[in-house]
Amino acid sequence: MEKYLIGPFTQIVTMANLPIKGALSDDQLEIIKEGGLIISNGKIQQVGLFNDLRIVANTENIPIQFIEGKNVCLPAFVDCHTHIAFGGNRANDFAYRNAGKTYLDIAAAGGGIANTVSHTRALTEQELVDIIVDRSAYLIAQGISTIEVKSGYGLNVAEELKLLRSIQKANQITPANLVATCLAAHILPKDFKGNAEAYLNTIIEELFPIIKKEKLTNRIDAFIEKSAFSPSEIAPYFNKAREIGFDITVHADQFTTGGSDVAIAFDAVSADHLEASTEKEINILAHSDTVAVALPAASLGVGCAFTPARKLLDAGASLAVATDWNPGTAPMAQLVTSASILATMEKLTNAEVLAAITFRAANALRLKDRGILMNGLKADFIVYDADNYQNITYLQGCLQPQSVWINGQLKYA
Ligand code: NIG
Numbered sequence: 001m002e003k004y005l006i007g008p009f010t011q012i013v014t015m016a017n018l019p020i021k022g023a024l025s026d027d028q029l030e031i032i033k034e035g036g037l038i039i040s041n042g043k044i045q046q047v048g049l050f051n052d053l054r055i056v057a058n059t060e061n062i063p064i065q066f067i068e069g070k071n072v073c074l075p076a077f078v079d080c081h082t083h084i085a086f087g088g089n090r091a092n093d094f095a096y097r098n099a100g101k102t103y104l105d106i107a108a109a110g111g112g113i114a115n116t117v118s119h120t121r122a123l124t125e126q127e128l129v130d131i132i133v134d135r136s137a138y139l140i141a142q143g144i145s146t147i148e149v150k151s152g153y154g155l156n157v158a159e160e161l162k163l164l165r166s167i168q169k170a171n172q173i174t175p176a177n178l179v180a181t182c183l184a185a186h187i188l189p190k191d192f193k194g195n196a197e198a199y200l201n202t203i204i205e206e207l208f209p210i211i212k213k214e215k216l217t218n219r220i221d222a223f224i225e226k227s228a229f230s231p232s233e234i235a236p237y238f239n240k241a242r243e244i245g246f247d248i249t250v251h252a253d254q255f256t257t258g259g260s261d262v263a264i265a266f267d268a269v270s271a272d273h274l275e276a277s278t279e280k281e282i283n284i285l286a287h288s289d290t291v292a293v294a295l296p297a298a299s300l301g302v303g304c305a306f307t308p309a310r311k312l313l314d315a316g317a318s319l320a321v322a323t324d325w326n327p328g329t330a331p332m333a334q335l336v337t338s339a340s341i342l343a344t345m346e347k348l349t350n351a352e353v354l355a356a357i358t359f360r361a362a363n364a365l366r367l368k369d370r371g372i373l374m375n376g377l378k379a380d381f382i383v384y385d386a387d388n389y390q391n392i393t394y395l396q397g398c399l400q401p402q403s404v405w406i407n408g409q410l411k412y413a
């Protein structure tokens, strides 16, 4: 079906005409009651009242896809931070943390990310492709159509390449749109102990040219933390990445500060985590175009503070929320549940939560063609069996989409 009218929807929450930064109130949301969408070749051609669009459909002989009962239509969600390309499981770390050890203790003892690296290295590229496709299907069922996927559990040129190529291959198979990110600077691999510069130079010299040549990604991430890389170790790496034309994104201020300063210095598209951010970091992020990405599932997985989302929005920052799905800190993999919990803890409006998982998350990936139901944008949308959009956060993820449409095609029901 190349072109069709779909509806009637009890409510369409378009997410149109909202600012990219700052606090939002629910009365700013554009809600079309008894609405419809005309979809043409995977894009939205028209959004409006179903009865008006029905006249257009009848005149132009456009088929109609009827939606039964009470229902709410929204743009599909964007998960702008995941690590779904991994092997193994870290239930043991979770148990250790709940028994009193910290994430940094476990990392210092050689566990944590290093453990997942061994399990991930043991997988073939094809096994990783299958894992990524399966995990993407799990996210699609939650209404997510665009998924950022980081490498970072390879930690040498060959293994990081295996991860990035498996993401590229999985992208050809899954109906979701995968956006790859190179996180070779996740931690310093054991064989380079004490020599971050040599490791990062190897990545620059040997991995970056292949990434460019094979168009594996245009995004470079680094984990700035006591257990990972310091701001001064990362500066030359990011300088080089910027010089080549890569976008920068940063794991910043998760347990200690320092990462936000780096994000701002390198004009990062996003600074993610920010659980430890203070007024100073909140202020610099708010005065930048860097999207602040909260990862509440990681706060729940680690048992630490939530990202100061309320303060960030009030200061004027752009806030996105993502799952951070990874085996170490964020195994729950629930976008709406974790965003809704962040909303109750941080006092976020529905408009702020929905913006954070639609167009503001898309902007964290520099994608301007999705996250809003508007003429000309991608026809990625979700339908919920509900009479009011407020139920989405109210039910904290227990309300699952009735159907998920990607590029105008039904991909989950
Ligand atoms: O986003 N903080 C660094 N990276 C991941 C954790 C990775 C891991 O512990 O395996 C995160 O929380």
Ligand code: FE
Residues within 6 Å of the ligand: 081, 082, 083, 251, 324, 326
């Ligand atoms: Fe992460």
